[in-house]
Amino acid sequence: MHSSIQDRLINSKSINIHGDKWKGVDYLVFNTYVWWMNTVSVKLLRGSFDDDPVKFDEIERSIAYREVLKTWAEWVENNVDPKRTSVYFISMSPVHYNSAHWNNPDGIRCAKETAPVLNMSIPMYLGTDKRLFEVAENVTQSTKVPVHLINITALSEYRKDAHTSVYTLRQGKLLTPEQQADPATFADCIHWCLPGLPDTWNELLYAHIISHS
Secondary structure, three states: EEOOOOEEEEEEOOOOHOOOOOOOOOEEEOOOOOHHOOOHHEEEEEEOOOOOOOOEEEHHHHHHHHHHHHHHHHHHHOOOOOOOEEEEEEEOOOOOOOOHHHOOOOOOOOOOOOOOOOOOOOOOOOEEEEEEEEHHHHHHHHHHOOOEEEOHHHHHHOOOOEEEEEEOOEEEOOOOHHOOOOOOHHEEEEOOOOOHHHHHHHHHHHHHHHHHO
C-alpha cells in the first residue's frame, strides 16, 4: 500500500506481508475505517507495484472496502485455527468535525466540547458511512471461522467531548499556542484521549473474550 492520502494505492488481493505475523496467536483484534473517509473513491492496485506504469482501478469507497474485507476474510479462513485463536472485529470509530451535527452551530469542530451529547433519543448524523458498517457486518457474519463483531460506533458518536482536539500532536510535537488558537484548522476530531470511552471499548472486548472462553 502507498499511504499518502491522495495517492494511496491498495493491494486488495493480499495481506500476507502483515498476516504472517498474526499466525498462531491467542487473540486477533481488527478494525479499519477512518482513513477510508479521506476520499470518495479508492485506488485498488491492478497487477503489481513493480509494474511501470503501476496500474490501478478507482473504485467507489464501499465497494473497495468490501473487496479488501473479502481478502481479509479469506486470510482468516485459511490461516486461523479457531480452536487456538479468537478473532474480533471492532466497528467504526466516528469523527466529530461539524458541531452543527449536535446542535451547536457556533462551535468549531470538537474544540471546547466538555460533555457528551446527553439527549440520546435523537439519532446522531455525523457523516459516518454506515455502508461500511454493513459491509463489515456482512463479511464477519459469513466467515467460516467465527469473527465477533463488536459495535462501538453508536455509543462513540455521542462522545463529542473525548477527542484530543487542540491538545494533540502534529509531526510528533504539541500544537503551538498559535495553532491551538485556530481549532478550525488544527483541532484533532479523530483521535481519542479522555478516560472512559476507550476504556469502554476495552471492557466490551474483554466481556466478549470472557464470554467466549
